[in-house]
Amino acid sequence: MADHLLLGKWGEDLAEKKLMDQGWKILGRNISFKGGELDIVARDEKELVMVEVRTRTFGKIMPPECSVGPDKLRKLVRAGKYYVLKNKWEGPWRIDLIAITVEENENVRIEHFPDITYGGAY
Amino acid sequence: MNAVLGVTLKGVDAIKVEVEVEITGGLFAISIVGLPDAAVRESKERVRAALRTLGIPIRGRVAVNLAPADLPKEGALLDLPIAVGMAKSTGALRFSRPSVFMGELALDGRLRAVRGAVPAAIMAREKGLDLFIPEDNAHEVSLVHGVNAFKVPDLRSLIDYFRGDLELQRVKNDFKADQQKKIEPDFSDIKGQAAAKRALEIAAAGHHNVLLIGSPGSGKTLLARALRGILPPLSDEELMEVMLVRSTVGISSSRGRERPFRPIHHTASAVAICGGGTNLRPGEISMAHRGVLFLDEFTEFRRDLLESLRQPLEDGEIVVSRSAGSVTYPAQVLLAVACNPCPCGWFGDPVEQCRCSSNDIERYQKKLSGPILDRIDLYVPVPRLTPEELLSLEGKCGESSEAIRERVCRARSLQLERWSDIGSGSNSELPEKILRTRLGLSREARSFLGSVAGTLKLSGRGISRVLKVSRTIADLDSSVEISTAHISEALAYRQTGFLS
Ligand SMILES: [Zn+2]
Numbered sequence: 001m002a003d004h005l006l007l008g009k010w011g012e013d014l015a016e017k018k019l020m021d022q023g024w025k026i027l028g029r030n031i032s033f034k035g036g037e038l039d040i041v042a043r044d045e046k047e048l049v050m051v052e053v054r055t056r057t058f059g060k061i062m063p064p065e066c067s068v069g070p071d072k073l074r075k076l077v078r079a080g081k082y083y084v085l086k087n088k089w090e091g092p093w094r095i096d097l098i099a100i101t102v103e104e105n106e107n108v109r110i111e112h113f114p115d116i117t118y119g120g121a122y
Numbered sequence: 123m124n125a126v127l128g129v130t131l132k133g134v135d136a137i138k139v140e141v142e143v144e145i146t147g148g149l150f151a152i153s154i155v156g157l158p159d160a161a162v163r164e165s166k167e168r169v170r171a172a173l174r175t176l177g178i179p180i181r182g183r184v185a186v187n188l189a190p191a192d193l194p195k196e197g198a199l200l201d202l203p204i205a206v207g208m209a210k211s212t213g214a215l216r217f218s219r220p221s222v223f224m225g226e227l228a229l230d231g232r233l234r235a236v237r238g239a240v241p242a243a244i245m246a247r248e249k250g251l252d253l254f255i256p257e258d259n260a261h262e263v264s265l266v267h268g269v270n271a272f273k274v275p276d277l278r279s280l281i282d283y284f285r286g287d288l289e290l291q292r293v294k295n296d297f298k299a300d301q302q303k304k305i306e307p308d309f310s311d312i313k314g315q316a317a318a319k320r321a322l323e324i325a326a327a328g329h330h331n332v333l334l335i336g337s338p339g340s341g342k343t344l345l346a347r348a349l350r351g352i353l354p355p356l357s358d359e360e361l362m363e364v365m366l367v368r369s370t371v372g373i374s375s376s377r378g379r380e381r382p383f384r385p386i387h388h389t390a391s392a393v394a395i396c397g398g399g400t401n402l403r404p405g406e407i408s409m410a411h412r413g414v415l416f417l418d419e420f421t422e423f424r425r426d427l428l429e430s431l432r433q434p435l436e437d438g439e440i441v442v443s444r445s446a447g448s449v450t451y452p453a454q455v456l457l458a459v460a461c462n463p464c465p466c467g468w469f470g471d472p473v474e475q476c477r478c479s480s481n482d483i484e485r486y487q488k489k490l491s492g493p494i495l496d497r498i499d500l501y502v503p504v505p506r507l508t509p510e511e512l513l514s515l516e517g518k519c520g521e522s523s524e525a526i527r528e529r530v531c532r533a534r535s536l537q538l539e540r541w542s543d544i545g546s547g548s549n550s551e552l553p554e555k556i557l558r559t560r561l562g563l564s565r566e567a568r569s570f571l572g573s574v575a576g577t578l579k580l581s582g583r584g585i586s587r588v589l590k591v592s593r594t595i596a597d598l599d600s601s602v603e604i605s606t607a608h609i610s611e612a613l614a615y616r617q618t619g620f621l622s
Contacts, residue, residue, distance in 0.1 A: 047181050077149060084148075092182030094150040119152040119166055119184075 011055025012039055015098040018110055019051070036079030048093035050080045052116075055100040068097055068116060077117065126210060127222045127251065128188075128203035129242045130195040131402070133449040134366040136241035138222070138249070139200065140189045143207035148183035154204070156188030161197030169205045172231040172277050178214045196401055198226035199236050202254070205277055215284040221252040223280075224259075231277040235259050237372025237403075240365050243269045254280060255293070262369055264296040265362065265377055297358070303378055305351035307344055309523045313515045314507050318345055321502040321615060323526050326352045327533035328594030329548035331457040331497050333420075333490075336504030337471045342460040343418055345504065347383060349458055350414045351523035354531045355379035360412045363452060367408050370451075382413030388422040396430055397442045397451055405442075407434055408451040415455040421462070421489045432493040457497065461490065472508045490617075499550060499587050500615040533597040549593045557589055562596070564603040571609050578613070588612045 016026055025043040040051040054067050068076075076095050084093055097113040126143075129136040139156075152170065154162040173180055186204055188195060202225035209215050224242055225233040235258035243266040246253040253271040255263055260273045271293040274280045282288035309319060318334065322345060325332040332349075334342040356364060356379040364382060384406045386395055397405035407415055417423060434440035438454040464483050468474035478486070507515070537548050540560075546552055563571075575585055589604075592612035596604045 047179075080149065089147075091147045092150065093148070094181070115150055117150060119150055119170060119180075 007055050007057070008053075011100040012053045014055075014100055014108070014110065015051065015053045016040055018098070018112075024049070031079075031083060033079050033082050036075045036082070038076070038079050038083060041083060046091060048084070048089050048091065050076060050083070050093065050095045051098055052076055052095065053098045053100065055102075057102045058104045067099065073117065125220055126203050126207040127220065128200045129222060129224055129238060129245065130193050130199065131238045131241060131370060132193070133451055134241055134370045134404070136238055136245040137193060138245065139193070139195060139203070141200070141203040141207040142187040142189065143204075143211040144185045144187070145181075145208075145211045146183045146185075150181060150183075152180070152184045152186065154186040154188065156191045156193075157195055157197055157200070161195075165197035165201055165204060168201055168227040168229060169208065171229040172201075172205055172227045173208060175229075175231050176278050176281060178209050178212060178281075180208055180212065184208060184211075194402070198234075199224055199238060201225060201227040202233065202274070202277070202280075206280070209281060215281050217284050219252050221254060222246045223254045225254075225256040225274060227277060233257070233274055233276055235372075238370055239263050240266060240362075240369035243271060244366075246271070254290075260293045262365055262377070264293050265365060267295060267297065269293070269295075303376070303380055305348075305380055305523065307348045308351060309348050309526055310520045312341060312344055312348060312520065313518075314511060314520075315341060315345065315504060316520075318502050318504045319520070319526075321500050322349050323352060323530060324591065324594050324598065324615075325349065325456070325458075325500050326354075326526075326530045327598050328499075328537070328590065329456055329550045330499035330591060330594065331550070332459070332500040332502060333495070333498045334458065334460045334502050334504050335463055336460075337462060337469075337474070337506050338467050340504045340506040342504045343416075346385075346414070346416045346418070346458040346460055348523065349456070350381045350383040352526040352530050353381045353414070353456070354527065354534050356381060356412060364412050367404050367411050367452060371403055371409065382410050383416065384410035384413065385416040385418060388417075388419055388424070388427070390427075392427060392430055395427065396434070396440055398444065402442065402444065402449060404451040405440070407431065407440055407453045407455060410455045411452045412454060413456070414458055416458045416460070417494075418460050419462075420459045420494075421486065425492075428492065428494050435494065435497050457494070459494065459498065463503075470503075471506055473506070495617075496583075498617070499591055501617045502615065529598055532600070533594065536597045536600070537594075549590045549597070552590060552593075554586060557586055561589055561593055562603050563589070564605055567592075567604050567606045567609050570606045574609075574613065578616075580616075584616065588616065591615060 019042050020026060027043060028041040031038045031041060038050050039053040042049050042051060052068060080093060080095060094115050095117055097116045099111045101109045103109060126141040128139045128141055130139050152166045154166065170180055203223040205227060206223050222242060224236055226236050228234060233256035235256045239255050239259035240262050243253055243263045247266060247269040253269060254274050255271055257273045257275050263271050272290040273293055274290060279288055279290060283290045324330060326349065334345060336342045361379060365377065386406045393399045395405045395407055397403060397408055434453040439450050440453040441448050441450050463469040464476055464478045465486050466477045469476040544556060592604050592608040595608040595611050
């Protein structure tokens with residue numbers, strides 16, 4: 001595997017562990033559809049959550065919550081809708097971002113941003 | 123059905139808005155039908171953030187419907203009812219009485235004061251609804267008789283209240299107006315100008331519009347500012363009218379009985395003066411309702427601006443039109459206007475030399491006619507004092523505003539009593555028919571006016587004006603009859619008399 005793919009997988013593992021630690025039920029990993037992929041699908045109590053995981057090493061200027069652009073967001077929404085349909089989920093669902101940053105001193109920072117569609121129309 | 127209600131404003135009236143919230147499964151999204159887009163975005167963020175801090179998560183597809191849909195609405199006023207509607211749909215709270223909510227949410231859930239609390243209180247009282255308002259709006263709402271209103275510091279307190287965990291403070295009715303503040307400047311602060319002061323006393327007593335004409339530094343502006351200090355204090359009803367306008371504009375204010383004084387500058391926009399704008403608000407003319415509207419440097423005002431003041435001055439209210447229909451704001455004002463006697467300003471001055479040609483002066487005088495000036499009853503020269511006069515007045519103190527106000531109030535109550543059957547509060551508003559028949563003109567006064575009317579070439583309108591003003595002078599004199607002396611004093615305030 002290429003380095004950045006290895007880093008990505010490492011980050012997703014870390015995110016999954018964090019979610020399980022806080023009591024979420026993990027329903028799936030790396031679920032691919034035509035035109036989109038869901039890194040993690042999980043249950044937060046009554047809500048289904050599609051989690052996008054971003055892993056980066058230090059030196060990036062952009063804050064992590066800005067790293068998902070509108071195009072990527074639309075793709076995530078499309079993939080999420082497809083998943084919900086396929087699994088006959090009729091309850092509420094949302095899209096979260098988990099950003100993992102490896103800092104200069106090898107510290108690992110994990111940040112969790114819920115609802116990255118901000119209640120907008122998609 | 124215990125609807126969640128909010129309000130929107132139409133003129134100085136609050137209109138009930140029903141807030142319906144439906145939450146279904148699906149991707150988290152909030153849509154608000156019935157608000158302009160920009161307002162929706164802001165309101166949505168405030169409401170969601172505020173609910174989240176309370177641990178009330180909003181999930182799924184949230185559809186907020188604001189009915190009636192065709193009324194223009196303002197997001198900030200509706201934050202609280204939208205938040206309550208959402209919380210209610212998630213089952214986080216329930217309530218048993220139909221209630222009206224108003225308030226803008228801060229992101230942390232605190233409530234900010236909004237405009238329109240007084241109109242909302244009147245609406246809630248009429249419809250028998252409970253009213254929940256931001257704490258900072260309580261002072262103005264306490265003036266509204268018989269409304270069942272609660273002070274809400276923040277969203278959490280409101281939710282706890284509906285869960286039965288907390289009591290909210292009721293707004294206590296308090297109809298006592300604030301202590302009347304001393305109005306600056308006082309008439310005793312103004313040196314000399316006995317004639318102009320007398321004219322303002324007449325203006326205040328009969329509600330006559332007045333034009334002050336004088337050179338720069340003569341004290342016209344000072345006199346105009348002092349005028350409201352000799353007007354009778356606002357009655358309960360008038361105070362409520364003034365509070366309604368202030369609340370609609372959104373300025374929290376004292377509830378004193380002193381009348382408003384609103385100066386407008388000739389560079390002001392039509393919207394600032396007449397009202398309107400994106401979030402429809404009353405203008406200066408409505409802020410001056412039941413008080414004094416002052417136009418300084420009158421000849422500098424654009425024609426179209428003056429034209430737009432004509433109708434409201436005649437009707438006592440102003441209609442503001444916009445795409446979504448028109449609204450009406452009150453605009454009963456005593457008009458005070460000031461200007462220079464000539465373009466350079468020094469015509470008739472005891473010291474400075476006027477540099478204007480007779481043509482200049484004639485053209486200038488022509489400007490002193492038209493839509494606003496024909497509503498002026500009193501033309502008052504305000505000459506600059508000579509250095510000698512100033513010296514001789516050193517240390518002398520004129521009559522106080524309070525003493526003058528007492529005479530004005532007496533004259534007003536005579537008018538109120540006399541005209542109670544025709545619903546007029548002052549001599550200046552008298553219909554023509556009444557003028558001719560019920561003025562109490564003495565026989566000598568009648569023949570005197572008849573003879574001077576010819577010599578002075580008084581028009582029909584000019585005669586009416588002289589009659590109204592002389593009635594006020596007689597009232598200040600506590601005289602049932604209008605005498606020849608009253609008529610001749612009134613004649614001195616005619617338009618043609620002011621430059622000689
Ligand atoms: Zn001049």
